[in-house]
Amino acid sequence: MAAHVVMDRSGDTRHTFDSNDRAEIALAEKRFMELTGAGFTAAVRLGAGECRVIKSFDPTAEETLFYPRLVGG
Amino acid sequence: MFGVRSVLWPDLSRVRAIRALFIRHGAESTPEGRSLLLLQKCLSPLQREQLGKKGYFEVLGSDTKTRFRIHAGASVNVCEVDERGRRQDGLCFMPIGALPIGDVMLAQKIALETCESEARAVARRFKPNGFYFRQTRPLG
Numbered sequence: 001m002a003a004h005v006v007m008d009r010s011g012d013t014r015h016t017f018d019s020n021d022r023a024e025i026a027l028a029e030k031r032f033m034e035l036t037g038a039g040f041t042a043a044v045r046l047g048a049g050e051c052r053v054i055k056s057f058d059p060t061a062e063e064t065l066f067y068p069r070l071v072g073g
Numbered sequence: 074m075f076g077v078r079s080v081l082w083p084d085l086s087r088v089r090a091i092r093a094l095f096i097r098h099g100a101e102s103t104p105e106g107r108s109l110l111l112l113q114k115c116l117s118p119l120q121r122e123q124l125g126k127k128g129y130f131e132v133l134g135s136d137t138k139t140r141f142r143i144h145a146g147a148s149v150n151v152c153e154v155d156e157r158g159r160r161q162d163g164l165c166f167m168p169i170g171a172l173p174i175g176d177v178m179l180a181q182k183i184a185l186e187t188c189e190s191e192a193r194a195v196a197r198r199f200k201p202n203g204f205y206f207r208q209t210r211p212l213g
Contacts, residue, residue: 007179008170008172008176009172009173011103011110012111049115067183068180069168069169070169070184071167072166
């Protein structure tokens with residue numbers, strides 16, 4: 001199962017989907033578009049502490065992290 | 074006899090495992106705990122060790138290869154360090170939405186390691202002093 005992990009006030013909200021199921025992939029892509037459209041950054045976790053920022057939906061990514069827009073403090 | 078003994082004195086590894094389970098359950102039940110677990114999962118082994126021992130971890134900026142130190146905290150907790158490990162300018166930036174500390178630190182790590190210039194563009198710069206980076210300072 002693949003997962004979208006969205007950072008939020010609860011810590012994170014995890015949405016899992018089957019990357020072999022077209023309907024679930026479509027839902028996951030919709031979520032990706034909504035979140036990135038709202039200013040979230042998406043990053044695929046590569047393991048060993050590394051991440052790669054992605055601009056378009058990757059259905060093969062095992063775990064994608066989303067964090068909200070950055071602002072100065 | 075050994076059966077009674079094992080019931081009364083379960084082996085130490087089992088006790089440790091049960092204790093770890095309780096701690097994990099406690100951590101997972103709060104936003105801060107959940108965010109810190111996620112952060113731990115996303116750090117490299119070296120960064121995890123630094124955070125445990127020193128209260129901060131270091132990352133390399135994706136564009137300038139500058140070394141940054143991310144201290145435990147949700148604001149005024151990032152600073153550049155020079156080649157000798159001395160603090161240079163501080164950068165204050167965070168994701169919007171009052172996220173728990175672990176999430177803030179993870180977002181800062183990903184931003185600096187993958188799109189440093191974007192993080193720099195929004196960050197407010199400050200001159201760090203000892204207070205900002207004391208391990209015992211109030212987090213936030």
